[in-house]
Amino acid sequence: DTLMVWAPMNTCFFGFLQAGEVCAPSTSTFDPSWHLCVGDLAVDSLEAPAKIFVTIKASKTDPFREGVTITLGKTDQKLCPLTALLPFVALRGAQKGPLFRFADGSFLTRQRFVEEVRQLLTTAGIDPSPYSGHSFRIGATTTAACAGMDAALIQTLG
16 A cells, blocks of 8 residues: 555656545545546556656646646656556556555545545654645645746646
């Protein structure tokens, strides 16, 4: 389950996404026409992938459910969305249902994701109270701004 938590953390951060865009809203609510599934992922190359394409079918910033495909690129660093996501997908397999599922088959909800992240922060000695499902998007935009990315591009991404 460690890979299962690491994969959405990297997906959210590098994709400028919030938890609700990659997790199911509750343990009893999953709609494959709305929520992220394994079939919503594609790679640019099966032999040596450098990019993963993630189709986000809908979000609160997409009221007409037109969807958008985001590209997550290989970073060749310790933090890399490909090295987080590809091993998880290989382990998970192609079974239908939510992309992010635990080994027991239960799927990752927004609430459980936030709980898992807060537990990791607590273990690391960091106060988890300021962190929420929106923290990865905020962290991505802050990191992009500190790296000198154009403000208009940051606004478009996150």
